Amino acid sequence: MLSKLLDPESVAVAGASPKQGSVGYVILENLVNRFGKKVFPINPKYDEVELWGRVIKFYKSISEVPDPVDVVVIATPAPTVPKVLEEAGIKGVKAAVIVSSGFSEAGNTELENWVKAVAKQYGVRVLGPNCIGVYNAYSGFDTVFLPAERAGRPPPGPLALISQSGAVAAAIMDWAARRRLGLGFLVNYGNKADITETELLEGFAADDRVKVITIYIEGFKYPGEARQFLETAKKIAAKKPVVAYKAGRGGAAQRAVKSHTAAMAGSYEMYHGLFQQAGVIEASSVREMFDMAKALAMQPTPRGRRTLVLTDSGGMGIQAVDALEALGLEVPEIPESVAKELKRELLPFAAVTNPVDVTGSTTDEHYKIVLDALLPTPLFDMALVVTLMQVPGLTKNLADYLIDAKKYGKPIVVVNFGGSELVQRFEEVLEDNGIPVYPTPDRAAKALWALYKYGEIRKRL
Amino acid sequence: MTHPIVSRALSESRGKLREDEALTLLRAYGIPVPDFALVKNEEEAVKVAEAIGFPVVAKVVSPQIVHKTDVGGVVVGINDAQGVREACRRLREVVKRVPYAELEGVLIQKMVPKGVELIVGAVYDEIFGHVVAFGLGGIYTELYKDISMRVVPVDVEDVWEMVREVKAYRLLTGFRGMPPRDIPAVVDIVYKFSRLIEDNPEISEADLNPVIALEEGKGAYVVDARFILRISY
Numbered sequence: 001m002l003s004k005l006l007d008p009e010s011v012a013v014a015g016a017s018p019k020q021g022s023v024g025y026v027i028l029e030n031l032v033n034r035f036g037k038k039v040f041p042i043n044p045k046y047d048e049v050e051l052w053g054r055v056i057k058f059y060k061s062i063s064e065v066p067d068p069v070d071v072v073v074i075a076t077p078a079p080t081v082p083k084v085l086e087e088a089g090i091k092g093v094k095a096a097v098i099v100s101s102g103f104s105e106a107g108n109t110e111l112e113n114w115v116k117a118v119a120k121q122y123g124v125r126v127l128g129p130n131c132i133g134v135y136n137a138y139s140g141f142d143t144v145f146l147p148a149e150r151a152g153r154p155p156p157g158p159l160a161l162i163s164q165s166g167a168v169a170a171a172i173m174d175w176a177a178r179r180r181l182g183l184g185f186l187v188n189y190g191n192k193a194d195i196t197e198t199e200l201l202e203g204f205a206a207d208d209r210v211k212v213i214t215i216y217i218e219g220f221k222y223p224g225e226a227r228q229f230l231e232t233a234k235k236i237a238a239k240k241p242v243v244a245y246k247a248g249r250g251g252a253a254q255r256a257v258k259s260h261t262a263a264m265a266g267s268y269e270m271y272h273g274l275f276q277q278a279g280v281i282e283a284s285s286v287r288e289m290f291d292m293a294k295a296l297a298m299q300p301t302p303r304g305r306r307t308l309v310l311t312d313s314g315g316m317g318i319q320a321v322d323a324l325e326a327l328g329l330e331v332p333e334i335p336e337s338v339a340k341e342l343k344r345e346l347l348p349f350a351a352v353t354n355p356v357d358v359t360g361s362t363t364d365e366h367y368k369i370v371l372d373a374l375l376p377t378p379l380f381d382m383a384l385v386v387t388l389m390q391v392p393g394l395t396k397n398l399a400d401y402l403i404d405a406k407k408y409g410k411p412i413v414v415v416n417f418g419g420s421e422l423v424q425r426f427e428e429v430l431e432d433n434g435i436p437v438y439p440t441p442d443r444a445a446k447a448l449w450a451l452y453k454y455g456e457i458r459k460r461l
Numbered sequence: 462m463t464h465p466i467v468s469r470a471l472s473e474s475r476g477k478l479r480e481d482e483a484l485t486l487l488r489a490y491g492i493p494v495p496d497f498a499l500v501k502n503e504e505e506a507v508k509v510a511e512a513i514g515f516p517v518v519a520k521v522v523s524p525q526i527v528h529k530t531d532v533g534g535v536v537v538g539i540n541d542a543q544g545v546r547e548a549c550r551r552l553r554e555v556v557k558r559v560p561y562a563e564l565e566g567v568l569i570q571k572m573v574p575k576g577v578e579l580i581v582g583a584v585y586d587e588i589f590g591h592v593v594a595f596g597l598g599g600i601y602t603e604l605y606k607d608i609s610m611r612v613v614p615v616d617v618e619d620v621w622e623m624v625r626e627v628k629a630y631r632l633l634t635g636f637r638g639m640p641p642r643d644i645p646a647v648v649d650i651v652y653k654f655s656r657l658i659e660d661n662p663e664i665s666e667a668d669l670n671p672v673i674a675l676e677e678g679k680g681a682y683v684v685d686a687r688f689i690l691r692i693s694y
Binding site: 269 | 586587588589590592594608609610611612615618619622623626
């Protein structure tokens with residue numbers, strides 16, 4: 001069922017509108033122009049309207065639509081939603097995305113219960129209400145009512161986001177589009193009248209296009225929900241990385257001090273504990289969540305925690321060591337004999353300890369020499385490579401050497417900082433070839449930590 | 462399966478276990494507690510103390526007194542029969558000073574040597590179900606809010622993680638000349654306690670406070686325990 005919701009063949013839009021600026025207009029525009037499959041606008045006020053250079057036929061109700069409909073997007077005023085949902089149910093629609101607001105979030109729990117009852121009676125699964133719904137970069141199925149010029153749509157890619165907040169989801173979508181981050185799927189579930197994050201997690205677990213699942217969560221809502229999430233996430237995390245960010249930690253720690261039922265209800269420590277048990281990798285911010293997710297989608301997991309730091313900047317190397325060690329990763333020394341060999345091939349003033357500092361006088365080849373000498377050995381499990389491209393000896397060939405080093409089967413992340421076109425192009429080539437790039441050493445270190453952590457989770461689950 | 466101690470308390474509509482019941486329940490799950498007995502009078506107290514071996518602790522047991530230490534309801538470091546008698550008299554005075562309090566008895570307990578004080582707890586949360594908590598005692602829980610939690614049921618590895626997770630964990634591994642503590646014994650207590658909670662879902666809240674972690678190889682002991690039940694379960 002969830003595959004129908006995330007990947008429908010046909011969609012009806014109840015509340016579709018030819019009036020620019022309305023929610024029903026934006027949803028229709030996005031679907032008509034980018035969803036390659038069937039779209040049926042529903043609005044009794046219109047018959048045929050010319051929009052975007054073509055004649056669009058409107059239907060009076062869902063029952064008038066001649067073809068089968070997989071999903072109905074409902075963007076009609078809240079009081080009309082139960083009726084629209086009922087018509088969809090009679091028509092045999094399998095899932096509804098209720099974009100409309102004015103339900104439990106506005107104190108109208110009665111109306112939401114009515115929606116739940118209708119959904120149950122007709123076996124229609126409901127996402128929302130009060131949500132932005134689904135964005136599928138592969139098919140262009142997009143119920144997000146924000147205009148594309150305000151909220152960019154990211155390209156297809158291996159990440160999926162499940163978000164409790166619609167606004168946060170939309171902002172992430174826009175941000176990801178700008179960074180060419182492959183956020184292939186995004187779902188916001190709003191009031192969670194029916195479909196929960198647990199079920200969405202299962203949906204993405206079953207989809208081979210999704211390599212890493214990210215979750216933005218503020219809090220569970222229903223009794224017993226946490227346990228259900230735990231059991232499901234545990235199964236999924238054994239196969240696919242799940243990264244979560246729990247927002248709203250403040251004050252919870254205080255409440256956690258005393259073992260007192262009411263005070264402790266849903267405290268942050270409980271979420272943290274649950275994520276640990278489930279093998280969910282926890283992020284401390286949205287940015288960190290995607291930093292880690294990106295690495296998890298592109299790179300293998302390391303066997304251990306021993307990290308090679310290779311840099312052309314002493315300062316960046318030191319920062320990297322600080323960040324790695326603070327996360328419990330190791331930066332072991334290079335044995336004397338190995339260092340001696342290596343020194344012969346590098347510049348006389350290069351530092352062959354760990355970090356290996358090839359210095360600002362480096363060339364692309366020096367990086368290659370170090371990677372080829374050290375990565376295949378059992379001395380290291382992964383590498384953090386700083387490539388400050390501002391030095392004159394580096395060219396875009398360096399990207400080829402780094403990509404080539406993937407053959408050693410060990411995680412490689414790159415720190416690249418700057419703004420020139422060369423720097424940007426270099427980053428794009430690396431990321432397009434599966435090497436994640438970060439602007440600062442601490443972010444790259446955290447990405448390596450996530451890979452290490454996922455390796456540990458895999459061993460355990 | 463609910464333990465008879467819990468069932469009995471519920472059938473008597475008691476929302477709380479007596480201290481001797483709490484310790485007996487822990488013992489039933491293989492959780493180490495210092496030797497103890499509930500006594501009714503001074504002579505019995507002396508006999509029990511001599512059997513257990515000095516030093517002992519005497520604690521007032523009264524359903525109306527929740528925070529024993531606050532009212533002077535705990536006498537520590539008792540080294541002989543005379544001390545036991547004096548403690549019993551003192552505890553009787555304590556009970557007289559608390560309005561409506563009745564003395565149910567005196568708990569004589571073997572005194573545990575000094576060690577690192579820990580807190581192990583459990584709580585029922587509507588959304589999470591039963592959750593176990595672990596932290597170091599004193600300022601670490603109160604000031605630093607340094608506590609880890611897991612959803613029941615947990616496995617042994619979960620418990621290792623939660624014990625290692627608190628920042629004050631270093632106090633258990635040995636820090637600044639302080640000896641390392643018996644961490645496996647601590648893990649064992651938390652694990653067995655989580656099993657106890659799993660088997661007895663009528664428990665809405667529980668505190669083992671303090672749990673004393675002795676030096677490596679010498680074990681860990683639950684000195685004081687409090688169990689609150691959900692009567693309407």
